[in-house]
Amino acid sequence: MAPSIIEGPVNGIIAPLKATPGTDSKVPQVRRTIDEEHGTTPASYPEYLPVFDFGEKYPPLEPFAHVEHGKDADPSFKDLLPDGSKIHKLTPTIGSEVTGVQLSKLTSAGKDQLALLVAQRKVVAFRDQDLADLPIADALDFGGYFGRHHIHPTSGAPEGYPEIHLVHRNNETVRYEEVNSSVSWHSDVTYEQQPPGTTFLYILDGPEVGGDTIFVDQVEAYKRLSPPIQQLLHGLKAVHSGFEQAEFSLKRGGVVRREPVKNEHPLVRTHPATGEKALFVNGGFTRSIVGLKKEESDALLAFLLAHVGRGIDYQARIRWAPKTVIVWDNRVTAHSAVVDWITGERRHLARITPQAERPYETPYVGPE
Template identity: 75%
Template sequence: MATVTSTQTQNLPISVKANSQPTEEKPRVRRAVDEESGTITASHPPYLPTWDHGEKYAPLEPFEHIEHGKGADPSFKDLLTEGSKLQHLTPTTGSEVTGVQLSKLSDAGKDQLALLVAQRKVVAFRNQDLENLPIQEALDFGGYFGRHHIHPTSGSPEGYPELHIVHRSGNASEFDSFLANRNSSVSWHSDVSYEKQPPGTTFLYALDIPEVGGDTGFVNQVEAYNRLSPLLKERLHGLKAIHSGFEQAEFSKKRDGVVRREPVTSEHPIVRTHPATGEKALFVNKGFTRKIVGFKEEESEALLKFLFDHIGRGIDYQARVRWAPGTVVVWDNRVTTHSAIFDWTTGERRHLARITPQAEAPFETPYVPESQ
């Protein structure tokens, strides 16, 4: 087990997995490294996922989140230092940075990173060393931004459950199986939005990637909110929606996967306010949002369908990030949705690691008419 810090104590297993006495049956452990047919081609084998059926965790407890972007220097002098370059991907959404090494940032630089990502929604940092650090050092870096979230169903490197691993081989049979009952791989979602305190500043770094393909798309949920009419904005304020983790848990069970923590549902405002920027954003996503509280089924379904369609078709407030070796993509999970794009059939591995610090419980500030 990785070193546990004070912000991670809620993630401790509720039972000890190993002891000195023989047991009738040991919990089953599935390891991707054992499925490599004797030849491991992954560039970072310690990052290959493991699913331990004996790994169980207690319910998450509330914690006080410190928003490091709030009050950070907007000149970004400790982040975008001499020799760095910031280039925007689109006018409203997404940027790319070179000449900055995230792992070497001072605390002031990390605070400014949180602010920049909140403003631009997603930022790709090139030529990073995060993948080559000891895993615990990478986790320590990410832990500055909030309490580590342990995903209830995904694979993780053995001994480091705080890391969420994204892993696909990309071979033709996997591609055909994935698209057998769907026309597209696009699945807009905000990570684990069913938690009482969903993630904020989130890090995903490349280990192995296809030469072409496997990009990630992002939607700017602030701009999606801004495009709505004043009357609809006003109506959405005060509404809450139910976000559910039960379907994800059931999907894992049906595939003989793990469920490390019992699934939960949460009620979150449909319009949430970012604590650092004060911006309002839509906070619904097709992956986990199930129903609007207080609406009848048909009413809820109709309004959510409109919002999901509005988010998904907004190409003018979306950005597409292309992966490259040494890339770390940082996004603010509170004000974006995203989707992996499964479009390569060359057999190349797509292997990434996600550090997922939790943030504050979503909150809403009062609606202010635009004339004011």
């Protein structure tokens, strides 16, 4: 549920329902967000404003064979980071920032190296990008190299492009009389059998200050655990559920375009390109640990989620700027928006969400 509340478009102010032409006028089919009527500035990319189509229904997702492009990529990154480009680390274990590279111009070798770099650094911010200025179909074609596009079951999308997940809100919708903080750690749609891997988020509009996104390194979070706890987690699986997100959407009058699912995934998963082990739990979708009594499951999950959330020494905060694209590996990170601006400015982002392999675990090998 947290991704719907914090990083999704559901807190945007939504227009009254409209009937789709040619349909029964009593059965509303499509609604759009309202912008100017509520004091926000005009959207810089109106073609990216979210549309909620109540007449669209999607079948269940079918398994597919994922190709991990980072697995055999050249670790020198010569096709990704040419002469003149600059990369610097934001923290020792997670986060880098790159200038002098245009993602949309990468060759296949460069894209492979991008997948590897992001797997290693967990999240990478690329500045001065043209992804938002391309035709939406071209942006999707670029992202589709990294896996099958995920179509979100409840969020708004640009009209005609359901593969784009939109984040659209202003700070006026935060009810701080109900919550103390907007932070809500999650990894995207982990309830799917094959959750996303290399993921792209690019800015369309943002506040002058604030609205950052923070990421946590789930590999380092795993490494910080004592060997007995690591060994305990291996072999255990957790239930990841999308039912709560669907219920929340329906309660607010939103859409559910695909029947919700839940899947069991290992608590510790292995990345196919790096071989690194990572915690695979998040507060948005992880509900229980299979085979444990409720009290045991609740206690262990609470410990793991607190461990992830307070790990400031393995977190990175990325500041948005115009023309920025943030690329992260959803398999080995969790993230949260920071809803801290008070000016009412629009925060409008687009996400391309390629799915990856089904999470798997390799045997516990003890302390490194």
